[in-house]
Amino acid sequence: MRMTKYLLTAALLSSTLSACDDFLDYSPRGTVLEPQIQTPEGADKMVVAAYSVLGNDHWTVPYSSMWPYGNVRAGDAYKGGGGTGDMGAFNNVEQFVYVQPSLGEIDGMWFRLYVGVSRANQALQTLGTLSEAQMPTKTLREAEVRFIRGHFYFLLKTLFNRVPWIDETVPVAQYATISNVALSSEELWEKIAVDFQFAAQNLPGQQADAGRVNRYAAQAYLAKVELYRAYVQNDAHQVISIDGARLERVVALADSVISSGRYGLTADFAENFLYETENNRESIFAIEMSRSDGTPNGRVDMGNGLNYPMGPYGCCWFHIPSQNLVNAFKTDADGLPQFTTFNQTSLRDTVPADYRTHGIDPRLDHTVGIVGHPFKYDPNFVFERSWTRTPQTYGYRSSMKELQHRQSAGLQQVGPFWASAKDVVVIRYADLLLWKAEALIELGRPAEALPIINEIRRRAASSTGRLKYADGSPVSNYRIKQYTTARWTQDFARTALRWERRLELALEGHRFFDLVRWGIAEPTLNGYFQVERTRHDYLQNAKFTAGRDEYLPIPDKQIAFSKGLYQQNPGY
Secondary structure (H helix, E strand, O other): OOOOEEEOOOOOOOOOOOOOHHHOOOOOOOOOHHHHOOOHHHHHHHHHHHHHHHHHOEEEEEEEHHHHHHHHHOEEEEEEOOOOOOOHHHHHHHHHHOOOOOOHHHHHHHHHHHHHHHHHHHHHHHOOOOOOOOOOHHHHHHHHHHHHHHHHHHHHHHHHHOOOOOOOOOOOOHHHHOOOOOOOHHHHHHHHHHHHHHHHHOOOOOOOOOOOHHHHHHHHHHHHHHHHHHHHEOOOOOOOEEEHHHHHHHHHHHHHHHHHOOOOOOOOHHHHOHHHHOOOOOOEEEOOOOOOOOOOEEEOOHHOOOOOOOOOOOOOEEEEHHHHHHHHOEEEEOOOOOOOOOOOOOOOOOOOHHHHHOOOOOOOHHHEEEEEOEOOOEEEEEOOOOHOOOOHHHEEEEEOOOOOOOOOOOOOOOOOOOOOOEEEEEEEEEHHHHHHHHHHOOOOOHHHHHHHOOOOOHHOOOOOOEEEEEOOOOOOOOOOOOOOOOOOOOOHHHHHHHHHHHHEEEEOHHHHHHHHHOOHHHHHHHHHHHHHHHOOOOOOOOOOOOOOOOOOOOOHHHHOOOOOOOOOOOOO
């Protein structure tokens, strides 16, 4: 259900109020006035309106998949497209040195995320006008909306770090008076955590509607918040300490979700990336998408609309897996990652024989479209060189997890772009397991993390049934095994955990934020650029600057709106 409310929202941070004469004071058509929504039915519609923003991103502002900000910035993907000037802002993001506060896409991200905050605040204001007697579901709906607000603020915090906290109690006239540094980093994390805590305490374990969040989704998201804030940063974005109490909280929250019995790993890794198997037991929090729902284009995943390859799709081939990421899927003779040597030799993008001579983690063929390999598990739908657009710049590969088969019932064309009704999973069970394992390792309990990581690797090893050619032969030489207790020290376990997160969650939008949380973004990314610039000329000037590039700049337009009250992030 779509609604428009005739109110100035917190998201319209680039607008100003102006006085209106009496003769202009009328009820415009197509709007909803406050008395009309201050009913249980109206309040429910406002909650639905808040949910709707979760999937309202656009190919220029992809905040559900976060592919430019979580993957391209992390060295897991190249921007792709028609060259470095095509969606040039994402090229700037990829290389860091060209990022400026004036970039429209960055301002668009800020704006759209605050639209989400605003919708949540409006829903809370409406709910606040009703009593429990009038609306027995009032507290439940408040919990849902506070979860949604927490989600948008989490994205704002991890993208921009210093942002203004505006909730439902703040009058519109005061929006521009709230500084983005009014709260310390810890105070802002606490505000976000309190929203998820309220949701966890007031949501049921199960909801009738698949798209509504439940108690376990709130507990899982709260665990994520506690994990991020456990790594304490100074003003230069360096990790100066790790809060053990918060890590204990992560373990307890993860255990609550695990012990519910509602979630688990799917039998086949592929089930997480197919329209036909969405809403499975691994999905803890997902953004619901749809098509043929009465709206002009459906509620399809436009955030990934640029990413389909050429050939049978025709547009636009962005989000191209990097050579570094592909090489990371190689395994040694024992079926384990090649932590230190993985990037010394490459799995070439147009030489299928390379994938049959090296040991390969099966998750590679679930993640990357490779020339000569079946695309989206169809042995008669083989990725070809002609599916690429500018291979002289970005090579001959394609991302694949977020894409759907050309004949999928969930796929549709929107103008020149393609988008699917496949739900966008924000938190899946494997991610939760790895949060718990990470917390245990940093708490000095690596032995307890070993079976968790091995459970995920065991699932990966058994996920080869769809990875076959038409004659039934395996696409690659799959060789993956579990870790043993040998050498399983805290340091080794930490390396294994971080590697496992990269492979399991590759191209799902998490990698850059992991690197910043761990405090290793600068050495990891400058090491990446040192090798990648020998493979791709356009990366000659790319450089990550510690103390600046961990976060995006505060957009110029937002600083102008605040009349200089907002403080720019360091280095910009």
